[in-house]
Amino acid sequence: MTRFLLLMTSALSIAAATLALQSCGAESVDAAPPVRPTNSLVVLPDGSTMAAATGSLSRRVSEWLANREGGSADFQFTGFHETQPTLTSKGLGRAADLATILRAAPAATIELAGDEAQATTLARLLEDRGIANERMRVIPAAGLGTVTMTIHRGTTAPLMTARR
Numbered sequence: 001m002t003r004f005l006l007l008m009t010s011a012l013s014i015a016a017a018t019l020a021l022q023s024c025g026a027e028s029v030d031a032a033p034p035v036r037p038t039n040s041l042v043v044l045p046d047g048s049t050m051a052a053a054t055g056s057l058s059r060r061v062s063e064w065l066a067n068r069e070g071g072s073a074d075f076q077f078t079g080f081h082e083t084q085p086t087l088t089s090k091g092l093g094r095a096a097d098l099a100t101i102l103r104a105a106p107a108a109t110i111e112l113a114g115d116e117a118q119a120t121t122l123a124r125l126l127e128d129r130g131i132a133n134e135r136m137r138v139i140p141a142a143g144l145g146t147v148t149m150t151i152h153r154g155t156t157a158p159l160m161t162a163r164r
Helices: 002-024 057-067 089-104 116-128
Strands: 041-043 049-051 072-078 109-114 136-140 146-152
Touching (some): 041 057, 049 089, 057 072, 057 146, 072 089, 109 116
Parallel strands (some): 109 136
């Protein structure tokens, strides 16, 4: 038993020394500071929460849905590669957040107006993330790189009612 423990301790010491030597030549890299705070929580229409930075598309959409004023509102969705119907990594994140928000507001519908290929790409991604095709409408319009989203609230009634 003692030999086994001595053998294991030696093996771990050698492994630690090897890792330490490998990292000696590596440059230290400072982490970039966050562009804006990301620890701001918003409450979605169904009562769930998500992090959405102040001024972000997710924050603006979720705050508009929460205030229950107005039947519809327009928002600009950016995040496409310049002349292509493909989303950038930031655009994918924005679309995923938008799908989360729309799933939390099941009565809301959305119109996507812009370059037809880009608007269709966004609609397909939202559908892949659980937004029914019947809740979306693609409207071909001029412009590349930006899709104008018109979100229709659908109803201002509470999502849940208490029964007595």
